[in-house]
Amino acid sequence: MIASRLVGIGFSLLVAAAKAMSSETGTSFSEPQGLCASANRAVQPESPRRRLQRLVAVPGCDPSRVNDLLLLRPAAAEGPGGCGSCNRHVVFFHGDIQNFQEEMAVQPEGAQWLSWSLEQVALTLGRRFPKQHIWVVRASRMYLHKFSCYHNFVESNLFGAPEHSAYSQDFGAFRHLRALLSHGMERADLPHPLLPHRGADSIPSGFSLTLVGFSKGCVVLNQMVYELAGARADPQLSDFVERVSDMYWLDGGHPGGTETWVTHKQALKELAASGVAIHAHVTPYEVCDPMRAWVGRDHSHFIKTLEEFGACPKQKLHFEEETPSIANHFRVIQEF
Numbered sequence: 001m002i003a004s005r006l007v008g009i010g011f012s013l014l015v016a017a018a019k020a021m022s023s024e025t026g027t028s029f030s031e032p033q034g035l036c037a038s039a040n041r042a043v044q045p046e047s048p049r050r051r052l053q054r055l056v057a058v059p060g061c062d063p064s065r066v067n068d069l070l071l072l073r074p075a076a077a078e079g080p081g082g083c084g085s086c087n088r089h090v091v092f093f094h095g096d097i098q099n100f101q102e103e104m105a106v107q108p109e110g111a112q113w114l115s116w117s118l119e120q121v122a123l124t125l126g127r128r129f130p131k132q133h134i135w136v137v138r139a140s141r142m143y144l145h146k147f148s149c150y151h152n153f154v155e156s157n158l159f160g161a162p163e164h165s166a167y168s169q170d171f172g173a174f175r176h177l178r179a180l181l182s183h184g185m186e187r188a189d190l191p192h193p194l195l196p197h198r199g200a201d202s203i204p205s206g207f208s209l210t211l212v213g214f215s216k217g218c219v220v221l222n223q224m225v226y227e228l229a230g231a232r233a234d235p236q237l238s239d240f241v242e243r244v245s246d247m248y249w250l251d252g253g254h255p256g257g258t259e260t261w262v263t264h265k266q267a268l269k270e271l272a273a274s275g276v277a278i279h280a281h282v283t284p285y286e287v288c289d290p291m292r293a294w295v296g297r298d299h300s301h302f303i304k305t306l307e308e309f310g311a312c313p314k315q316k317l318h319f320e321e322e323t324p325s326i327a328n329h330f331r332v333i334q335e336f
Contacts, residue, residue, distance in 0.1 A: 070138070125333075153223055268309060
């Protein structure tokens with residue numbers, strides 16, 4: 001098993017290296033021709049990997065704050081399932097360990113979880129949301145090649161534990177995300193992009209946004225909840241915020257000792273009133289760990305408070321009858 005894994009990793013590295021060379025300029029990934037050539041290639045369905053595009057060092061609202069993005073375009077408009085020109089978007093924020101495939105492959109802790117690389121997650125989300133553009137935002141810092149830190153979205157320490165704050169016109173998660181998507185769409189040459197200037201006339205027709213946070217990535221969604229009242233009141237940002245249709249929390253967790261889930265009453269009242277569809281999917285790995293009992297308490301408080309304010313969050317505890325494990329923690333990405 002170990003030998004075969006090493007061979008597979010070596011092959012993945014060769015493919016990934018070729019992909020990385022083209023992705024620096026914003027081009028799409030391509031598989032080596034010898035692996036997929038066939039006499040009737042022209043009539044074969046488009047490989048999902050051919051719709052993957054890596055965008056390196058995309059700037060946000062501040063040119064010094066950059067993130068790498070991975071874009072999976074929906075299948076071209078061919079037949080009833082095609083949606084190549086749709087303007088619906090899913091944005092995913094990953095957890096610890098997860099990274100681009102070639103970087104995970106050379107890290108001892110990452111190599112065993114290659115099936116949850118950013119590329120594989122994008123493909124998984126593409127099956128879950130087949131008619132939407134999938135954007136995977138790579139954390140701007142991976143401390144010790146393991147701990148993801150989203151300090152471009154929320155003030156965080158080296159290990160990625162956040163310090164949440166209210167909305168600011170100078171810095172924040174919504175403002176950074178809007179600029180990232182605008183610059184990313186321009187770099188990817190998407191039709192009908194989100195325009196750089198803010199306001200109602202900068203939002204393309206049919207634009208909608210689904211936000212998905214997994215594990216550590218949920219700190220970005222939490223920060224957005226804290227910013228929601230101020231962002232909705234800002235005329236330069238309100239139209240963008242109003243296009244958020246769904247928010248998915250997938251087994252949220254971070255190394256801080258509190259606020260793994262939002263428990264601030266006023267912030268949750270604003271979320272409940274926003275009309276955003278709220279989804280919370282958890283596993284025993286996070287919410288049933290006796291060594292981190294606050295995570296389960298925070299999750300329960302999050303759900304209960306939203307319900308008290310009239311929201312109807314959809315929630316599910318996955319793998320309830322199985323032993324808590326990091327494998328099942330990752331599997332929630334497939335099962336939600």
